[in-house]
Amino acid sequence: MTDRQELDREKLFAARLFAARARPYLATALFALHPVASERVPTMAVDRHWRCYVSPAFVARTPVEELAGVWVHEVSHLLRDHHGRSDRVARELGLTGPAERLRMNIAADLEINDDIFGDGLPTPEDALQPSQFRLDSDLLMEEYLRQFRLGPELQRIAWLDCGSGADGLEREWDLGPDGADGLSARQRDAVRFRVAEAIRARPGDTPQGWRRWAEEAFQPPQPWRELLGAAVRAAVSSGGAGDDYTYGRPARRSVSLPGIVLPSLRRVPPRVTVVVDTSGSVSDAELGGALVEVAAIVRAVGGRRDLVSVLSCDAAAQSVGQLCRAEGIALVGGGGTDLRTGFAAALRARPRPDVVVVLTDGQTPWPSARPACRTVIGLFARLGRRVREHDPDYRPDTPPDWARVVELHT
Amino acid sequence: MSSYSASTLDTAAALLALLGETRTEPRADDQLEALTLAVAADLPVLLWGEPGIGKTAALTQLAETLDLPLTTVIASVHEPSDFSGLPIVGDDPANQGVPMAPPDWAVRLVREGRGLLFLDELSTAPPAVQAALLRLVLERRVGALQLPPGVRIVAAANPRASAADGWELSPPLANRFVHLQWVHDPEVVVRGLGGTWPRATLPSLDPGRLADSVDHARRAVCGLLAGRPALVHQIPKSETRRGGAWPSPRSWEMALRLIAFAGTAGSSRDVLSLLVRGTVGDGPGLELLAFLDRMDLPDPELLLADPAGARLPERGDLRQAALDGVVAAVRNRPEKARWDAAWALLVRALETGAPDLVVVPASSLAALRREDWDVPAAIDRFAAAVGLSERADRAAARVAVGSR
Numbered sequence: 143m144t145d146r147q148e149l150d151r152e153k154l155f156a157a158r159l160f161a162a163r164a165r166p167y168l169a170t171a172l173f174a175l176h177p178v179a180s181e182r183v184p185t186m187a188v189d190r191h192w193r194c195y196v197s198p199a200f201v202a203r204t205p206v207e208e209l210a211g212v213w214v215h216e217v218s219h220l221l222r223d224h225h226g227r228s229d230r231v232a233r234e235l236g237l238t239g240p241a242e243r244l245r246m247n248i249a250a251d252l253e254i255n256d257d258i259f260g261d262g263l264p265t266p267e268d269a270l271q272p273s274q275f276r277l278d279s280d281l282l283m284e285e286y287l288r289q290f291r292l293g294p295e296l297q298r299i300a301w302l303d304c305g306s307g308a309d310g311l312e313r314e315w316d317l318g319p320d321g322a323d324g325l326s327a328r329q330r331d332a333v334r335f336r337v338a339e340a341i342r343a344r345p346g347d348t349p350q351g352w353r354r355w356a357e358e359a360f361q362p363p364q365p366w367r368e369l370l371g372a373a374v375r376a377a378v379s380s381g382g383a384g385d386d387y388t389y390g391r392p393a394r395r396s397v398s399l400p401g402i403v404l405p406s407l408r409r410v411p412p413r414v415t416v417v418v419d420t421s422g423s424v425s426d427a428e429l430g431g432a433l434v435e436v437a438a439i440v441r442a443v444g445g446r447r448d449l450v451s452v453l454s455c456d457a458a459a460q461s462v463g464q465l466c467r468a469e470g471i472a473l474v475g476g477g478g479t480d481l482r483t484g485f486a487a488a489l490r491a492r493p494r495p496d497v498v499v500v501l502t503d504g505q506t507p508w509p510s511a512r513p514a515c516r517t518v519i520g521l522f523a524r525l526g527r528r529v530r531e532h533d534p535d536y537r538p539d540t541p542p543d544w545a546r547v548v549e550l551h552t
Numbered sequence: 553m554s555s556y557s558a559s560t561l562d563t564a565a566a567l568l569a570l571l572g573e574t575r576t577e578p579r580a581d582d583q584l585e586a587l588t589l590a591v592a593a594d595l596p597v598l599l600w601g602e603p604g605i606g607k608t609a610a611l612t613q614l615a616e617t618l619d620l621p622l623t624t625v626i627a628s629v630h631e632p633s634d635f636s637g638l639p640i641v642g643d644d645p646a647n648q649g650v651p652m653a654p655p656d657w658a659v660r661l662v663r664e665g666r667g668l669l670f671l672d673e674l675s676t677a678p679p680a681v682q683a684a685l686l687r688l689v690l691e692r693r694v695g696a697l698q699l700p701p702g703v704r705i706v707a708a709a710n711p712r713a714s715a716a717d718g719w720e721l722s723p724p725l726a727n728r729f730v731h732l733q734w735v736h737d738p739e740v741v742v743r744g745l746g747g748t749w750p751r752a753t754l755p756s757l758d759p760g761r762l763a764d765s766v767d768h769a770r771r772a773v774c775g776l777l778a779g780r781p782a783l784v785h786q787i788p789k790s791e792t793r794r795g796g797a798w799p800s801p802r803s804w805e806m807a808l809r810l811i812a813f814a815g816t817a818g819s820s821r822d823v824l825s826l827l828v829r830g831t832v833g834d835g836p837g838l839e840l841l842a843f844l845d846r847m848d849l850p851d852p853e854l855l856l857a858d859p860a861g862a863r864l865p866e867r868g869d870l871r872q873a874a875l876d877g878v879v880a881a882v883r884n885r886p887e888k889a890r891w892d893a894a895w896a897l898l899v900r901a902l903e904t905g906a907p908d909l910v911v912v913p914a915s916s917l918a919a920l921r922r923e924d925w926d927v928p929a930a931i932d933r934f935a936a937a938v939g940l941s942e943r944a945d946r947a948a949a950r951v952a953v954g955s956r
Contacts, residue, residue: 152936155908156943162908163944173868173909206947264951323866328825332845333869335838 147198149179154201157209164210164262167340167348171217174333176323182315187305188216189316190225191324192333195305211266214258215251219308221334222355224250224283228310231284241292243311249286250308256280257351280351334359370432370520373546374414374439377497377516413449415495417484419502420454432501432520432550451491455484481506485513501550504541512544519545579740579750583732584610585819586826588617588754590730591668591704593813595806595831596689598674598721599708601734607708610734611670617754620668620704623657627685628676635684637695651696658694666702675709686725708734721795723787730806731797731830755817765815768847773808776843783836799832807831807840849874852881859896868909875901875913882917888925891917895928902933910934911941 154177162169175188180195187195194216201209219225228246231237237246251270256279259265272279275290306312317324325333341348341356348356416436437450481502488498498515503522519541541547590597591614599607608624615622633639637652654662661667671685689707692699707729721729740750777784788798797803810827821841829837849870855862855878865871875898882894894917902910914934921927 152907152940153943155906156940156947158906159908159911159940160944160947163948169872170869173872173906174870175868177906205950206943207951210944210947262948262951325867326822328822328841329867331825331838332842336842336869339842 147202149196149198150201153206154196154209157206158213160206161210161213161263165214165258167344167352168214168217168221168337170336170340171221171333172213174325174329175213175217175220178317178323180315183305184303186212186216187303187313187315188220188307189305189313189324190220190307190310190330191317191319191321192220192307192330193317193321193324195315207264208266211259211263211269214263215254215266215269216304216307218254218258219250219304220330221337221359222250222253222283223334224253224308225306225310227283228308231287232310240311243309245287245290245292246283246309247304248290249283251304252277252286253281253283253351257349369548370435370518370550371439373518373548374436374497374499377412377499377518377546412496413493414451414497414499415488415491416450416452417481417488417498417500417502418452418454419481419484419500419506432522436499436501436520451495453484453488455481455487482509485509489513489515500545508542512542517545519547520550521547522550573747574744575748576751577748578753580753581750582820582823582826583734584614585755585817585823586732586830587706588614589810589813589817589819589823590732590827591618591706592757593806593809594701594704595730595809596728597706598729598731599706599734600711600731601708603710605734605736607734608670608672611668611706613751614706614754615668618668618704620666621664622668622670623661624670624672625657626672627681628673630677630681632680632684635681635688635694654695654697658697658699661703662697662700665700667704669699669703669705671705671707673710674707690725690728723794723798726795727798727800727803729797730810730827732826733830755819757813757816758818761816761818765812768815769808769811772811772840772844772847773804775847776840777804780839783832783839786833786836788833797830797833797837799836803832807837811844845870846873849877852877855897856881856890856893859893859900862897862900864897864901864904866905868906871901871905872909872913875910876916879913879916879920883920886920886922888922891920891925892928895930899930899933902937907937907940910937915941 158172162172165172175192175194177194177196179198180187181197181199183195183197183200185197185200189195194213204212224246228243228250231246232242248270252272252275255265255269255271259269272281272286275286277286277289281289303313306316312318338356338359341352345353345356416433418433433452481500484500485498488495495515497518498513499518499520501520501522504519521541587597587599587610601607611624612622633652634655637654639650640653641650642648661669671689674682674685677685685707688694688699689705692703692705744750783799784804785800786798787800788794788796807828810831811824814824814827821844824844825837825841828840831837832840849865850863852874855864855874865874878894878897882890898910898914898917901913914937
């Protein structure tokens, strides 16, 4: 190549200094990145080992302040673990091929770009924004990924490439895990942890998106289906219900030990009542999904269908019905919620349920005392920023301590 | 007809023998190393992993390495009395009582005095069996028998999400285990099915490092907790954290022991990370590791004593932290010679790494100048760094104008 260009290191590092001054809480991460000059990268790209590949030509033609924006953009991909999350999404949804990875790169860009620029850091000219796709801002990469397809209008950004650090797909320029100056998994965690600490220490200086990231960086929200399943299973199978030993009839080993009463294994199927909050603030799709899930879990742990009842509840408990077909549940309601009536109705039933599962968005008063059975609360997650309540001062009570609370993310 | 089937069986045997011919290759395996260290440190380990990913194979290898006989007890096929003891009726129960007889494997373990007891499939055992087993793990008692100190215990459980009947650890029980997530590496499986299985090279304890390791571990844990007393005890509250590791004086003591063992074995920080996070939880574990990183930074006083021979960390963020430490040391005891030595260090940093890292320490150091201190000749070398800083300033000015 005749137009081979030297990397203007001074300009690149001036830009990094600018970025660290504009975003002090990201300084640790910015300085931990190891820059590598590469002619094959269109602009700048990162790999999962925290190397930053830089095109000398791109550095030459881009002003320092814009380069700083790209530094922050690239380091954001790594801090937010976009490669790991892309791999997970690809596995879960069976997405294969470079086109899908490009979509992940775009979705990751959208998650980053809506709140990292501004406030002293200019937006690079061709940074993708959710508004270009007519999408809401403040969503996560996984949410964006569901909301757009690659079409002809995206042709012009097909060159876009933030590297394997953004979408998990190895690039030909990647130095790989054994290459020089990479960060090990633990070192990566340590850097991310220190940045999260810096953000938590001074939350006032940071945009909402970064604060949310710092809260969740090392406590990722777990898949709600699994958590709800574990909570319901634990509730229906711990002592008193489900499989356990009982002295109600002698064990099969008793024949070899005359005179001794040994416990035997008995199945006591749990009686489960599902209380569904049908107030206006929970969507039918959310409710339907969670309800089918609970019914499936209860059946899987041995509850017979006739032992599972469903009760829909808004301001007053509406109806108690036996769950015969998962799709045959009539949900009545739509007003405000008072789940206390739902609890009362569930506990009035004879025989009493062993477990009450409540599905709600939490905008309700709770019973003041622990009810006489185990309780699992499935809470539809409402991130603060998305709630558009008419009364901004309204703060619903938080779920009580005596219940197992699982956040349901839809 | 019979000769036909006999020869078929011979052929089948030959085929099986061929399939069984696999080689092994040495391969670093962090999770196996972490397990080995925790077992050596005599802490109860709980392996969390999906069924069928090689937990049993790992335990077999571990037993061979530690030269301990392996006893596997599949918890889910036993009854509670197999662990709490079977009642045996004598002639006069009212006067002599009913002894609780231990099962044969426990008797054998006690007779041998040493061994590796693997309690598999804890999660699919009914709650009463789990309750009996926990007494075995925590008090090391089976019926009337007390397991000897030479017996090490490892348990395995399926992750909560896939546990069929709600295996849950209450926080007090979870606090007594070292939790290790057992995952398979697809690459290793593919290579193994191709005929080459990994043979982990396991750590050995270096007798020469005992005192240093204990000292190091004590300084790390005490240093962290002295500055962050809130970390000493935090019961997990959220559903996602249930049944996992959390910090308490007990688990910090376990972490201390594991740091000492990892230090004696010369284990990598990645192995230590698995152990510490599996003992006190992710957040406190990461804080401890960050604290260890800071302990690893070169001592500012040593750097100042010999700027020419100083070795600065390669990684940018660590290098800046080291340089900041040097400037802070000069600020604490400002002397001309120390100030000059710090400049010499900064020059060295400039020559061996990215220039933007030096800007902040250099300006802080310049601000420490006393009136009678001459500017060192080396300051010329900072022209580039100053230029860099001015360039960033100019860019900031452009942005400020543009946004107005």
